[in-house]
Amino acid sequence: MPSLQVRELPEPIYRRLQEEARKERRNFAQQAIVTLAKGLGLNDNPKQRRAAVLKDIKENPVVLSVPDLIDPVSLVREDRDR
Structure with missing residues (x-):
């Protein structure tokens, strides 16, 4: 997985990330990922992702083109008649 290093991060941003991480019971890196994902408009909520799918x-809907299938009733009848 790729990593990211940010140099000279402004102190207010660092403090805010730290505060949010503490509130959400995440470590700093996890909170940074969540915040970046939200800022980029990526949907991180599983329920919302599932609803969208x-x-x-x-x-x-997927429409499958299936060749003419044999009627299952006739197959069963054929087996019984043997």
Whole structure:
């Protein structure tokens, strides 16, 4: 996984990240990742991600083109008649 090092981070940003990490019971690196993801508009909430995927599935259903299938009733009948 890639890493990121930030030099000369302004003190107010550092303190705010530290404060948020403490509130959310995360370490500093975890909080920085969460904050960056939110700032970039990346959806980190599993419930929201799941809802978005389900919405996409409903709006764009996959239509499979299946060749003509044999009727299962006729297959069962054929087996029974043997």
